[in-house]
Amino acid sequence: MPHNLLFLMTYYETSRDKRVLQMVETTLIQMYKGGLFDHVGYGFSRYSTDKYFLVPHFEKMLYDNALLMMSYVQAFGLTNKTIYRDIAKKTAQYIMREMTSPEGGFYCAQDADSEGVEGKYYVFDYDEIIKILGEERGKSFNSYYGITPKGNFEGRNIPNLLGNTNLEDRFQQDIPQLYEYRKSRTRLHLDDKILTSWNALMIAAFTMMYQVFDEEQYLVAAQKAEGFITEKMQDNNTLFVSYRDGIHSSKGFLDDYAFYIFALLELYGATLDCHYLNKAVNICQKTVEDFYDMENGGFYLYGEENQKLIITPKETYDGAIPSGNSVMAYNLVKISQITGDSGFQEKAKRQLEFMSYSAKDYPAGFSFFLMALWMHMNPLENITCVLADKDDLKKLRGKVKLNTTVRILEGETDEYSLINGKTTFYVCKNHSCLPPTNNLLEVLEQ
Known part of the structure; x- marks a missing residue:
């Protein structure tokens, strides 16, 4: 869960505890070296099935790649190590090439299975690589990426760098050839739904890449996707959950609003265009009006415009993605710091108190909220x-x-x-x- 790493890096920025950064770097490097990262087509799979990050569950999710892009960007910002920049840029290349609609929205996921077999699309035989790259180059490639005649996954091979300490990208000129071959060999199913909440995370990730790497293409991708949400998945300040084939679905839940506000604040921070800040403030006010529990604090998952249910839950725990309540804590702190508005300052304080009560028994499960709390306690310049x-x-x-x-x-x-x-x-x-x-x-x- 990359938001754990994001919190640790936020904590390190002010604490300068080297042990914390070492924890983050060890994880980031190991995830990249293993088969969790697709070394031929780029991007990260959903999770690892072993402690080495060798064998993934091969499904690729938009939200994972967005949060990991943020993590590698922030790691580069703290360390200036080019390896983190390169990993973030490879992941971005994958998203722009395979997960972006012609209109600019980002698709949900790619399946793990091809022709009914999990991982078939991603694995290679030892002799297959030699046939494609030639004897000398193929053997060198196999050695570098841990590809053997015996295999490391059900008799075949997941390319990985777990046996290497030297990560030099020595075979980058060969990767496009293998990538095109792999596409011709079998196909992956694409889940082409476009979700507001996950798109917002990717917008934030691309925006951060622009701000740190100063490359215009990333801002263009972020702004185009934000424009897509504005045009296709929004009516005034009302958001919709998803879009596919020209049709949007039901009205949005807390995550849609919280993550979209987060993305707008990142766009404002990178461009200093007050249009994004004003929009974030307006949607934040609507989120408070529609989702906030005025009596007890915290935000409900369902808002005033959603279908009424017997139970209206409040999700606070950070799972595979941060909870809407955690992200709203972050948004309220950020808006209050930018605007100095006393109303938002009071709302931020109440949300932090609410989340502190929820997190006190197991704070490690509330890492995105801890980012908000730490930012409130230790504001940057x-x-x-x-x-x-x-x-x-x-x-x-x-x-x-x-x-x-x-x-x-x-x-x-x-x-x-x-x-x-x-x-x-x-x-x-x-x-x-x-x-x-x-x-x-x-x-x-x-």
Whole structure:
């Protein structure tokens, strides 16, 4: 569950406990080296069936790949190790190539089975590789990826790097040939439903990749998918669960709203386009109105627009994906930090209290909530930008590090004024602020 790793990295950012980062890196590297990662077509399968990450359940899910992309991006941001950047980019390549609709939405999943056999699409014989790549190159490839005549999975082979300490991508020129061969050999079934909640996670992942790697293609993918949700899966501020063949399904549940707000906040953080922030605030207000338990705290799974049931549950535990309540805790903290709105500050405080009560007996099962709580207790830098010229905003986009809170003011206020008549930056942390400055580079260094 990648949100465990995301919490540990959030914790490490302020604690600088090296043991925590070592835990994260060990897991991230082992997952990549094993068969859990598809070394020919890229992307991650759903989970491993053994402790080495060799044999996966071969189904690939959109949400897993989104959360793992976030994890590898954040690991690169903390360590500057190119291996994490490369893994994130390979996974993104898989999503854009195989899991993206022509209109920009992201599909749900690819099945584990081909022709009724689990994993048949992914495995190779030793001699099969040699036949494709030739004797010398094929033997070298087999040695590097742990492919043997005996096999490592039901007499055949799952390519993996578990026997290697040197991860150099030595055979990248051969991968496209094997990928095309594998596609011609058999086919996978694609679940082409487009889910709002899972799409939102992938939008957030691509947005983070843009912010850290500064590559426009990732922002384009994120914005196109967000536009798809706006056009096909949304009516004013009402969201729908899924879309397929031109038809959207029932009205959305808490996860749809929570994850979409999360994605919008990430888009705002990367682009500083207040359109995304305003939209996130509006949908957050609707989520509070429709799903929030005013009396006892917390958010119901079903809202005012959903079918009425005898029992209205509140899901708080983080499973394969974070719970809607955990993500709403994060959203409320983030919005309150960006806007300084006292109403959102109070809502964030109440949600944190509610979730703390739920998490106290087993906090490890509430890692995404712990991210929100840690962010509330240890806020990162807060930059307030007072614009003298709206075009100055372009100079700031893509320059601010991940998770930094940026507030954009389009003119002076009683609290924030322009210095020298130029765009002015106020940098604050832990309730103390540095002197205002017109120098963006100085702000980023501080």
